[in-house]
Amino acid sequence: MKILVPVKRVIDYNIKVCIKKDGSDVDLNNTKMSINPFDEIAIEEAMRLKEAGIATEVIAMSCGTLASTDVLRTALALGADRSILVELEHNPEPLAVAKLIKVVCDKEQATLIICGKQAIDDDSNQTGQMVAALLGWSQATFASEVKIDGDSALVTREVDGGLETLKVLLPAVITTDLRLNEPRYATLPNIMKAKRKPLDTFSAADLGVDVSPRLTLLKVLEPTKRTAGVMLENVDALIGKLKTEAKVI
Ligand code: AMP
Numbered sequence: 001m002k003i004l005v006p007v008k009r010v011i012d013y014n015i016k017v018c019i020k021k022d023g024s025d026v027d028l029n030n031t032k033m034s035i036n037p038f039d040e041i042a043i044e045e046a047m048r049l050k051e052a053g054i055a056t057e058v059i060a061m062s063c064g065t066l067a068s069t070d071v072l073r074t075a076l077a078l079g080a081d082r083s084i085l086v087e088l089e090h091n092p093e094p095l096a097v098a099k100l101i102k103v104v105c106d107k108e109q110a111t112l113i114i115c116g117k118q119a120i121d122d123d124s125n126q127t128g129q130m131v132a133a134l135l136g137w138s139q140a141t142f143a144s145e146v147k148i149d150g151d152s153a154l155v156t157r158e159v160d161g162g163l164e165t166l167k168v169l170l171p172a173v174i175t176t177d178l179r180l181n182e183p184r185y186a187t188l189p190n191i192m193k194a195k196r197k198p199l200d201t202f203s204a205a206d207l208g209v210d211v212s213p214r215l216t217l218l219k220v221l222e223p224t225k226r227t228a229g230v231m232l233e234n235v236d237a238l239i240g241k242l243k244t245e246a247k248v249i
Contacts, residue, residue, distance in 0.1 A: 001148075001170075003046040003058045005080065006101050007039040009064055009071045010121040019220050026121075026220060035071040038116025040078070041176040044183040045146055046114050047079040054148045055079045059108060063211075064093050076194035077186035078205065085201045088211055095124075096204075096211040099132035103207040105135065110171070112153070117142050117175040118217050128175035138168035142177040219246040 011017055011026070012034040018027045042175045049055040060075035061084040062068040072083040086100050105113060118125035127202040132139035140155035144163070153172055158179065168174075186194075204211045232238050242249045 001049075001055050001112060001141070002059060002107060002108055002110040003049060003112045003114060004077065004101070004105050005039065005042045005046050005060050006097070006113070006115045006127070007060050007062050007071050007075050008036040008069045008119045008121075009033050009041065010036045010064065011121055012226070013037055014121055017059050019222055023219050023221060024041070025217060028147050033067070033070070035074045035232060036116050036121075038070075038118060038120070040074075040118055041077050041178070041180050042114040043078045043080060044181045045143075045174075045176060047184075047245040048181070049112075049148065050183065055112070059084065059100065061086065061104050061109070063097050064088055068125045072112055072188065072199055073191075073194050076189045076199075077182060080197075081189070082198040085199060086204055086207065087201050090213070091212050092160070093215055094124045094126040095098040095130055095214070096209065099209045100204065100207060100211070101127070101131045102134045103209060104202075105131070105227055111171045112170065113137075114146075114172070115149060117177055120177075128173050135171070135182075136171070138170075138172040139174075140166050140168045140172060141175040142178050143174050144179045146174060146180065154198045157249075187234040 008064060015032050020027045023166045043060065046055060046058040059082055060072055060080040062072050063086040066087055068085055072085055073149055076083055084104055112133040115128045128141060129139060142157045143155045144158050145156035150171050152167050153170060153174065154165055154167055155174060156163050158177060
């Protein structure tokens with residue numbers, strides 16, 4: 001069984017996001033970028049399935065500018081066998097990514113796609129679901145446990161009321177939640193080895209996919225700053241303020 005893991009290059013989760021002065025977009029200049037944390041979890045899950053003898057090959061793919069090569073190298077250092085870059089001039093929208101993943105999946109004859117539940121830059125949470133729809137495959141989103149059982153996958157999901165376990169027929173798309181696993185660290189020897197692992201590059205035209213944007217970003221604003229709190233003497237003072245200033249009672 002081949003597993004395809006789409007990985008996205010996003011602003012590192014430790015970094016405070018800055019907005020361009022003209023409010024036209026997020027400022028990516030001199031900003032540390034990393035593999036999307038949910039995609040690191042996806043690679044780890046794929047690796048565990050390979051180590052358990054269930055998967056035969058793990059292929060990482062990314063759609064973006066040439067800079068996305070770095071997240072593919074990370075995926076390779078974490079154990080992926082090879083990687084595919086779909087090189088684009090701009091960051092694609094989820095529908096375009098889903099179409100590209102579908103074409104790569106058809107080419108590679110993968111049986112399982114494990115992707116993140118969401119990319120932490122746009123928080124779209126759309127790609128996995130769209131890929132499943134385009135392929136006509138089963139989908140199990142927000143996985144916190146995955147077990148392969150013959151021609152099916154048993155996927156546990158954390159839902160409001162507790163834990164839900166779905167049995168989905170393979171081929172399938174699974175999206176990862178935070179508690180699915182704890183990704184391993186890439187060791188130095190594996191980082192070195194990753195440099196020699198295959199990285200194939202295609203353009204969107206090679207794959208016959210139209211990636212032109214369908215959405216227009218109008219404006220990006222900082223969240224409004226919270227004003228500083230005030231210490232009050234006692235409960236009566238608080239009630240007075242709630243009546244006279246906040247006018248909530
Ligand atoms: P999203 O729907 O944008 O929140 O992303 C959900 C998941 O889709 C991510 O965690 C990745 O696994 C995958 N994905 C999104 N964008 C890309 C991209 N440009 N390249 C590769 N995979 C992506």
